[in-house]
Amino acid sequence: MKENVASTLVFILLLFLNTNLLNGQSPPEKPEIFKCRSPEKETFTCWWKPGADGGLPTNYTLTYHKEGETVTHECPDYRTGGPNSCYFNKKHTSIWTIYIITVNATNQMGSSSSEPRYVDVTYIVEPDPPVNLTLELKQPEDRKSYLWMKWFPPTLVDVRSGWLTLQYEIRLKPEKAAEWETHFAGQQTQFKILSLYPGQKYLVQVRCKPDHGFWSEWSPESSIQIPNAW
Numbered sequence: 001m002k003e004n005v006a007s008t009l010v011f012i013l014l015l016f017l018n019t020n021l022l023n024g025q026s027p028p029e030k031p032e033i034f035k036c037r038s039p040e041k042e043t044f045t046c047w048w049k050p051g052a053d054g055g056l057p058t059n060y061t062l063t064y065h066k067e068g069e070t071v072t073h074e075c076p077d078y079r080t081g082g083p084n085s086c087y088f089n090k091k092h093t094s095i096w097t098i099y100i101i102t103v104n105a106t107n108q109m110g111s112s113s114s115e116p117r118y119v120d121v122t123y124i125v126e127p128d129p130p131v132n133l134t135l136e137l138k139q140p141e142d143r144k145s146y147l148w149m150k151w152f153p154p155t156l157v158d159v160r161s162g163w164l165t166l167q168y169e170i171r172l173k174p175e176k177a178a179e180w181e182t183h184f185a186g187q188q189t190q191f192k193i194l195s196l197y198p199g200q201k202y203l204v205q206v207r208c209k210p211d212h213g214f215w216s217e218w219s220p221e222s223s224i225q226i227p228n229a230w
Helices: 002-023
Strands: 031-038 043-051 059-066 085-086 098-107 110-113 117-120 129-140 147-153 166-174 181-186 190-193 201-208 222-225
Touching: 031 098, 031 117, 043 059, 043 117, 129 166, 129 201, 147 181, 166 190, 181 190
Parallel strands: none
Antiparallel strands: 031 043, 043 085, 059 098, 098 110, 098 117, 129 147, 147 190, 166 181, 166 201, 201 222
């Protein structure tokens, strides 16, 4: 009797699976964690790309554990970073710690998991661009004229305490030129350029990079008109 019941259950399960496969339905494909980023070495976000959903509603969960620990946790915040993301606030962020992160996809037909992503927050810092880029023409009486520029670090980054040290890079060009001229500014938040073409409108941008991590995006363009008598 038990064998008959077991055989019937297996038959029903196979029938269900075959019916769904004939309808083009299948387990979800493996998702991919494609980026993890910290803007200030105090919080971070990871994003993933879903695979094909197999023609069925699919649920995604991000789980992680810290190297050397056995307890697995689920993503603390699926909202702040936008779709297909997980945000770790200050409470859930530790530096000099390896996070092993996996995204799991599940639908009615089965499940799949991404390749694990190993994350050390110290090495995924990508700051926001510097802010308040200001341009000014300086024409000293006894020296050559120059373009003076200054800016401020990204709002979220704590540079005063030394928690994060930033280096800066500037680029500029005449408005209609194709190529940018790039200058490394080190840790200073001001810079001057001596050699400019008279009568040209110049575009200027600045970006920043931590000791360990990646360059920010370029700041929005600022512009200044160089007089003909320069």
